[in-house]
Amino acid sequence: MxxxxxxxxxxxxxxxxxxxxxxxxxxxxxxxxxxxxxxxxxxxxxxxxxxxxxxxxxxxxxxxxxxxxxxxxxxxxxxxxxxxxxxxxxxxxxxxxxxxxxxxxxxxxxxxxxxxxxxxxxxxxxxxxxPKKLHVLGENLAKVSHYYKDPHFYAGQKLAIIGASNSAVDAALECYRKGAEVTMIVRGKQIGERVKYWVRPDIINRIKENSISIFYNSEVKEIQENKIIISTEEGVTAVENDFVLALTGxxxxxxxxxxxxxxxxxxxxxxxxxxxxxxxxxxxxxxxxxxxxxxxxxxxxxxxxxxxxxxxxxxxxxxxxxx
Known part of the structure; x- marks a missing residue:
């Protein structure tokens, strides 16, 4: 029927x-x-x-x-x-x-x-x-994903994570603890206030001790095969990069x-x-x-x-x- x-x-x-x-x-x-x-x-x-x-x-x-x-x-x-x-x-x-x-x-x-x-x-x-797209050059490269699944994949890699929500923070912490070199790019001035209350102190402390690098008030301008171009408060900078997780919602x-x-x-x-x-x-x-x-x-x-x-x-x- x-x-x-x-x-x-x-x-x-x-x-x-x-x-x-x-x-x-x-x-x-x-x-x-x-x-x-x-x-x-x-x-x-x-x-x-x-x-x-x-x-x-x-x-x-x-x-x-x-x-x-x-x-x-x-x-x-x-x-x-x-x-x-x-x-x-x-x-x-x-x-x-x-x-x-x-x-x-x-x-x-x-x-x-x-x-x-x-x-x-x-x-x-x-x-x-x-996914909400970045609309930047290089976003369609194979190294870029808008979905995060398993931290093991990024072990030993230079990983850029774009975003400061729960998904971005979880990915940053998990991948760091599996051996990735993590850099976060955040449009705002801090980690999102809606991040899970038992996780937010963890990410803040990892940033403070420089275990995880972060660029606040920053945006990605371009993604290339071996680096990512970021517009920061201090100007445009290039960061060596193997993979990008664009967890922007x-x-x-x-x-x-x-x-x-x-x-x-x-x-x-x-x-x-x-x-x-x-x-x-x-x-x-x-x-x-x-x-x-x-x-x-x-x-x-x-x-x-x-x-x-x-x-x-x-x-x-x-x-x-x-x-």
Whole structure:
């Protein structure tokens, strides 16, 4: 059957929560995920530890037991995978949605493998797929990556890390401790204030003792095969370099939202239009769930404060859209 009450785009924690809620309320549903289960979490750094405690990452009141108060990536993968398999959720993996069109009162959702009809669509795709680019010469070199995975790869290498957020700080500390020669390039005057409180003193102390080099109030001007050109307060300087991690953040797929007809705010934050009580967008029967609701303000929504979206959406579907 290719016709559903609800099609959910995105198989991350919030997409899974929406699937659970639909299932509990006897709605026919399908989750479409372009990668493995919780694809974004799978692509997080191997040793990543969450800022939130395990109970705040729980969905549908299913207990999340972790070795420490704040779980690590591998524990989260296990938790969400078990939820999907134990509840026999209807989810198609490695199936990327390419378009969504609405004709009269029904949506046609087209993927790289199939097409589906749906009375309602929930978009829970997060924001981890499109990195914010530097737009500098050399950014497309093979030595440059916008994603960090494993510190072992950079052992014995001269590594430049661009950014001062949690991901940049974690990468700097891990790679330094695996033997990389780490240089950080930071646009601001200090390490980000939102960096995990138990990690921030560590990076500050490593910088103070010169274990990790840093350029504050600086920007990358060019990336070359064996060096990186940096504009600093003292002028332009060149630093020998083997690899670059440009961890400058990520953004939602705004063009995808706009093609569906979702209106975005006119300012730089590009916040999608939606009803805060129901999560329905300006397109009737089309909903948003999770961090995608924040547009460029990607720090505002997390798993812990957007879990409730699933219940809000399914309640609205039951109250209005299926009557």
């Amino acid at each position: 290719n016709s559903f009450d609800v099609v959910i785009i995105g198989g991350g924690p919030i997409g899974i929560a929406c699937g659970l809620e639909a299932q509990k309320n006897n709605l026919t549903y399908l989750i479409l995920e372009k990668g493995p289960i919780v694809n974004s979490l799978y692509n997080y750094p191997i040793n990543m530890q969450f800022f939130s405690s395990s109970e705040k990452l729980e969905i549908d009141n299913i207990p999340f037991i972790s070795n420490e108060a704040k779980p690590k990536r591998n524990e989260a993968l296990e938790y969400y995978r078990r939820i999907v398999t134990s509840n026999n959720l209807t989810i198609n993996l490695f199936e990327k949605v390419t378009s969504i069109e609405k004709v009269k009162s029904e949506f046609t959702v087209v993927s790289n493998k199939n097409s589906y009809n749906a009375k309602n669509v929930i978009i829970a795709t997060g924001f981890y797929d499109i 990520y953004q939602p797929n705004f063009s995808f939202l706009e093609k569906i007809g979702i209106k975005l705010s006119n300012d730089e934050n590009k916040i999608p239009t939606y009803n805060q009580n129901t999560m329905e967008t300006n397109v009737e029967n089309l909903y948003l769930a999770g961090v995608i609701c924040g547009g460029m303000e990607t720090h505002k929504w997390f798993i812990e404060n957007s879990r409730i979206h699933a219940k809000m959406i399914v309640k609205d579907i039951l109250d209005t859209n299926l009557n």
